[in-house]
Amino acid sequence: MSIxxxxxxxxLIIASTTCIAASPAVYEKSGNMPIDEAFDAVYQExxxxxxxxxxxxxxxxxxxxxxxxxxxxxxxxxLGGIRxxxxxxxxxxxxxxxxDPTMLALCPLHLTVIxxxxxxxxxxxxxxxxxxxxxALPVLTEIEETVIEAINxxxx
Numbered sequence: 627m628s629i630x631x632x633x634x635x636x637x638l639i640i641a642s643t644t645c646i647a648a649s650p651a652v653y654e655k656s657g658n659m660p661i662d663e664a665f666d667a668v669y670q671e672x673x674x675x676x677x678x679x680x681x682x683x684x685x686x687x688x689x690x691x692x693x694x695x696x697x698x699x700x701x702x703x704x705l706g707g708i709r710x711x712x713x714x715x716x717x718x719x720x721x722x723x724x725x726d727p728t729m730l731a732l733c734p735l736h737l738t739v740i741x742x743x744x745x746x747x748x749x750x751x752x753x754x755x756x757x758x759x760x761x762a763l764p765v766l767t768e769i770e771e772t773v774i775e776a777i778n779x780x781x782x
Contacts, residue, residue, distance in 0.1 A: 651755040653774055656747045657781035661707040664746030665739045667780035672713050675776050680734060681712035706741030713737075718769050726762035729753075735773065748777050 657664055669679055686708040693700045714734040722729050737750040750773060753766040760766065 651752055653750045653752055653770075653777070654747055655774075655777050655781045656745050658744075659746050659781075660744075661709060661739055661741035661746045664748060664780060665709050665711070668737065668739065668748055668777055669711060671776035671780045672711070672773070675715075675772050676717070677713045677715045677735070677773070677776070679711050679713045683710040683712070684708075685710055685738075703742065706744065708738065708740050710736055710738045715769070718765065721765050722762050722769075725765060726757070726760045729757050729760050729762045729766065732756060732766070735769070737773070737777070746781070748781065750774065750777060 659667075672679065684707075686705065689701070689708070712734050713736070719730065719733050722733070732753050735750075735753070737748055740747050740749065753770045754763060757763050757766040
């Protein structure tokens with residue numbers, strides 16, 4: 627992956643974390659645990675549901691390299707970490723592609739885990755929100771429910 631692609635991915639993920647306050651597009655679940663524990667737990671829960679993690683990004687670590695350069699604009703929300711998982715389920719991807727190939731824009735899926743005030747928060751863009759007018763909405767809803775089930779299990 628080129629540095630340009632990595633930067634684009636990081637900006638996309640960071641942009642998805644800026645709308646966490648009661649957004650209808652983002653599911654947020656918080657738990658009283660450190661970020662690494664939540665990250666590992668949701669990773670395992672996703673894989674138990676046949677979603678396979680294809681990429682992990684430690685965004686907080688990557689951004690920390692710019693701490694001096696960005697000075698007062700660095701980490702204004704005092705996040706303790708930002709980590710992301712990119713994951714996919716081939717069976718669901720095929721099912722969506724058979725109904726509405728444009729919804730493959732959601733593939734692969736991703737979620738972001740942040741740590742704020744000592745608590746982990748898992749953030750997930752809802753596929754049903756993106757595909758509201760798609761004929762694949764029932765499948766997108768099923769995908770969403772399965773991922774949210776994994777998130778909830780991880781945060782218990």
